[in-house]
Amino acid sequence: MPQINTTGDFDTEVDVLVVGAGGAGLVAALAAHAAGATVAVVEKHDRAGGNTALSTGSVPGGGTRYQAEAGIEDSPERMAEDLLRQSGPHEAEWLTRQLAAQSAPMVEWLREDVGIELELITDYKHVGHSVPRLHAPRSRKGQDLVDDLVRALEEREIPLVLGHPVEDLLLDDDGAVSGVLVRGDRVAETRLGAPNVVLAANGFAGNRDMVREYCPDVADAEYFGAHGSTGEAVAWVRDLGAKLENIGAYQGYAAVAYPHGSITSWTTVEMGGVLVNPDGERFGDETIGYSGFAADVIANGGAAWVLFDERIRDYVAGNELEFRELVELGGVRTAENPRELARFFGLPEDALAATVEQTARDAAGSADRFGRTDFGFGPLQAPYAMCRTTPGLFHTQGGAAIDADARPLRADGTQIPRIFATGGVAVGISGRTGGRGYSSGNGLLTAMGLGRVAGAAAANVPLPR
Ligand SMILES: Cc1cc2nc3c(=O)[nH]c(=O)nc-3n(C[C@H](O)[C@H](O)[C@H](O)COP(=O)(O)OP(=O)(O)OC[C@H]3O[C@@H](n4cnc5c(N)ncnc54)[C@H](O)[C@@H]3O)c2cc1C
Known part of the structure; x- marks a missing residue:
């Protein structure tokens, strides 16, 4: 007082x-x-x-x-x-x-x-x-x-x-x-x-x-x-x-790299990446933004894995120093096959493989299940890339x-x-x-x-x- x-x-x-x-x-x-x-x-x-x-x-x-x-x-x-x-x-x-x-x-x-x-x-x-x-x-x-x-x-x-x-x-x-x-x-x-x-x-x-x-x-x-x-x-x-x-407004971040603690650049999502939950499934339109999507991650298991591809990894690493550092520190895993990524991150193999196939259809077509209309570079391609993340609160507004x-x-x-x-x-x-x-x-x-x-x-x- x-x-x-x-x-x-x-x-x-x-x-x-x-x-x-x-x-x-x-x-x-x-x-x-x-x-x-x-x-x-x-x-x-x-x-x-x-x-x-x-x-x-x-x-x-x-x-x-x-x-x-x-x-x-x-x-x-x-x-x-x-x-x-x-x-x-x-x-x-x-x-x-x-x-x-x-x-x-x-x-x-x-x-x-x-x-x-x-x-x-x-x-x-x-x-x-x-x-x-x-x-x-x-x-x-x-x-x-x-x-x-x-x-x-x-x-x-x-x-x-x-x-x-x-x-x-x-x-x-x-x-x-x-x-x-x-x-x-x-x-x-x-x-x-x-x-x-x-x-x-x-x-x-x-x-x-x-x-x-x-x-x-x-x-x-x-x-x-x-x-x-x-x-x-x-x-x-x-x-x-x-x-x-x-007073209830804030900036969240849906995808803070875990355990690194740096942000997994949202450009990975804008260029076509998606977020999956602990069941290996997508759960919403990621393009509402990194801040709004944080609450979706919390409501869907409290952890998320950003799935993108090597092309996106290299594009973003070429432009954003913090993301490049995350890649250099080993925060992003790549593999030819989504099943290999699932095994590495402890996600259900069949579910992740199905998500990759469905996402390719969503990105190629005009009717994404969650209403997303922009997939940046288009359908993801092998080799795929993945980063484990956790939702964070950045500041109150x-x-x-x-x-x-x-x-x-x-x-x-x-x-x-x-x-x-x-x-x-x-x-x-x-x-x-x-x-x-x-x-x-x-x-x-x-x-x-x-x-x-x-x-x-x-x-x-x-x-x-
Ligand atoms: C990881 C991350 C990334 C972000 N990226 C962006 C971005 O790119 N663009 C964007 O617009 N926003 C971004 N934000 C939000 C943005 O950083 C903040 O909204 C903004 O920096 C707030 O500025 P500020 O000067 O008000 O507060 P701060 O930069 O936090 O400064 C407040 C200062 O006040 C001091 N202080 C507090 N209490 C006292 C006290 N009692 N006595 C004396 N000193 C005190 C604190 O120690 C601190 O140094 C990001 C936030 C985070 C966490």
């Missing part, structure tokens, strides 16, 4: 204090600094990055100059339409439209003004997007994005204080936020004052109790994100009276209702002053509940997009909408 700062004294004061050093916090700090504010970032762990460092660093921009240069026609309107089609109706559709409108300027600002290496991805499709519009580091590694952002903070001499967990918000005598209380095993208690506090501490996917309360369908899924997403910032704004919106400047709102629509919510702390744009509404890039769009909005507004120079 946020505490009254009885003395009114602080150890240090800045104009804008940012809690959390992932994509949202680092971008908020850069935006606040660009708008002329003094700013500092406090991070509870000993390194910056959070979930952002674990991601592929793919940031959507609808209508960027890089798309135009590649001959891709896009616009904020088209992007918003795509995201809303995937998400279905939800409590912050206006935010989808706002973030889509601000996305291309953000990507261009990051690349041109801040010096972040981001390039348009054109070699594979992304869930929820009708045209290529995700921009990522060449390596497709979020760590490179984080390294670039941290370097940008250093160049601007913006303090980034690691190993400093914010334990609570501090309030003044009128109940308005006036700073934060830092306390931890290895740091002396410190009171940091700021008239504007940006919460960039991500959501609650790493907090089992909160996941059970708000996202019960993935309560038993393993959490594969960073350890810092423990939900305290969501609890702080909730305790200050913020309304929670889209719901949080505090906000206004257009990322200020949390109470149920009656009034603002909670002097505080801003971004990323997993704020309402997301991936539907009301579940994982099906998630489009690729929604995580970083709500993190970095709202980070930029919040940083600028906290420095009193709100962004155009």
